[in-house]
Amino acid sequence: MTATTPPTTPPTAPPTTGHDARVGGRDPRRRVRRVGFVVAGLVVVAAIVWFGLGLLRPHPYSGTVMQAPTAAPSMEGLVRSDGTPVDLADYRGDLLLVYFGYTSCPDVCPTTLAQVAAARRQLGDDAEDVRLLLVSIDPARDELDRLGDYVRSFDPTFEGATGEPEAVERVASQYGVFFAEGEAIEGGGYTMDHTSTLMGIDGDGHLRIVWPALLDVDRLVADLRELS
Amino acid sequence: MVVVALAAIAFAVFQPIQVLPRLRLAPGYALVDQTGATVTSEDARGAITLYTFVPLGCDDACDAVESTMRQVRSRVESGVDLGGTPFRVVTIVLDPDPDLADVDRARAAIDADWPWLSGSDGQIENVVGLGFRRSTDVDVFAPSYALVDGLGMIRGEYRYLTLTGDADKLVRHIDVLGGELRNDGGFASFAYEAAHAFQCYP
Numbered sequence: 001m002t003a004t005t006p007p008t009t010p011p012t013a014p015p016t017t018g019h020d021a022r023v024g025g026r027d028p029r030r031r032v033r034r035v036g037f038v039v040a041g042l043v044v045v046a047a048i049v050w051f052g053l054g055l056l057r058p059h060p061y062s063g064t065v066m067q068a069p070t071a072a073p074s075m076e077g078l079v080r081s082d083g084t085p086v087d088l089a090d091y092r093g094d095l096l097l098v099y100f101g102y103t104s105c106p107d108v109c110p111t112t113l114a115q116v117a118a119a120r121r122q123l124g125d126d127a128e129d130v131r132l133l134l135v136s137i138d139p140a141r142d143e144l145d146r147l148g149d150y151v152r153s154f155d156p157t158f159e160g161a162t163g164e165p166e167a168v169e170r171v172a173s174q175y176g177v178f179f180a181e182g183e184a185i186e187g188g189g190y191t192m193d194h195t196s197t198l199m200g201i202d203g204d205g206h207l208r209i210v211w212p213a214l215l216d217v218d219r220l221v222a223d224l225r226e227l228s
Numbered sequence: 229m230v231v232v233a234l235a236a237i238a239f240a241v242f243q244p245i246q247v248l249p250r251l252r253l254a255p256g257y258a259l260v261d262q263t264g265a266t267v268t269s270e271d272a273r274g275a276i277t278l279y280t281f282v283p284l285g286c287d288d289a290c291d292a293v294e295s296t297m298r299q300v301r302s303r304v305e306s307g308v309d310l311g312g313t314p315f316r317v318v319t320i321v322l323d324p325d326p327d328l329a330d331v332d333r334a335r336a337a338i339d340a341d342w343p344w345l346s347g348s349d350g351q352i353e354n355v356v357g358l359g360f361r362r363s364t365d366v367d368v369f370a371p372s373y374a375l376v377d378g379l380g381m382i383r384g385e386y387r388y389l390t391l392t393g394d395a396d397k398l399v400r401h402i403d404v405l406g407g408e409l410r411n412d413g414g415f416a417s418f419a420y421e422a423a424h425a426f427q428c429y430p
Contacts, residue, residue: 060417070252173355177256179258210381
C-alpha cells in the first residue's frame, strides 16, 4: 500500500488588494478621503477666521468717529421752527444729524440737505430713526416759518432751529462751527461764511461722528446703518 | 475665532500702534489777531495746531509758556514727520478786547508767524471756557495747552501745575499724531482705527 500524499495546494498568492494594502496606507480611496477631510477642515477654519475678522474689522466710516464720545453740547436757547425749545433729550433713541447753515445758502447747505434726504430714502424703513436738525446761523433772515418750510422742502421729517445771535454763536462754537457774515451779493443781501460739517448724535445723546462737507451718499448710508 | 481673539488681545496689550484719542470737537471761532486781521477756526483746518491760553499780566509765567511753545515748534519742524501736514502754534489771550498792538510779546510774534488771538468777553468764554474747558480767570494763571488736529478734533489736553511746560511730552504726542497722518489711507488706516478702537493711547 502506498501511502498517498494529499495534493498540496499551491501557496496562495498574497493579495494585492484588501487588508494588507489598507495596513500599508496605500488605499487611494482612503487617501482621497483624507485629503478631502483636510481641505474641508481648512475651508471651515478659513471661513471662521474670515467671519471673525469680518466681525472685528472696523467699519470704514466716511466721517471721523469718536471712540469715547462725550455728551453732545446743549442747544439751550435755540427754538425749533414749530416754536418749541430744542432739547436733545427729545431725540434720545434716534440718530440725530446736526447741520449749521442758512436758508439763503447758495451751495453747500442745500447740497448737504439733499444728500441727507437721499440717504434717508435709500435707508427705507431704517430711516425712521434718522432725523436731521438744521441750525440756522442767520437768525436775522431765517424766521421760524421760513426755516420750517425750507427744511421740509428737502424731507418732511427735517427740522429747523435758530435763536438769538448770542445763543446761536454759543451753540455753534461748541459744535466746532465758526460763522460770520460774508460777501455782499449784487442786488442786495449777503452770504454767510461758515463751517459746513455734518455731525451725528447717537441715541444716547453722545456726539459720535463728524462728516466733512460734500458727502458720498452711498458711504453716508453705510455709516448711518452702522450707527443706527 | 480663537486666533482672532488672541490677536485682538495681543494688539490691545502690546499696543504695536499708538494713537492720540479723539476727545471732542475744538470750538469754532472768529477772533482777531495782533495785526487786526480776523482769524477763524477754519484757518486751522488741515493743520495741527497747538493752542495755549494766557492773560496779559503774567510776564514771567508767560515767558515760560512761550519758551515751551517755541521749543515745541522748533523741534517739530526740524524732526517730526507729519506727512506734509502743517504745524501751527496759536496763543489765545484771556483778557477781553485788548489792544495787542501795544503788547511787545504779541508784536514780536508777528514775525514768527504766531497768531495771538483775542475777542470779546463772550467770545473768550465760548471759545476758551466752554470749548477748550479752560479757566478764563485772568488773575489765576494755570499754564495749559491743547493739541488740535486738522479735522478740528482736540487730541490732547495738557494742564501743568508748574510753569515749566513739558515740551518732551508735547513733541512725543505730536509725533504719535504724525504716525497716524503718515498712514492715512489703505490697509494701514484699518490698523490705526483698530488702535483707536482698543484705545491704544500713550
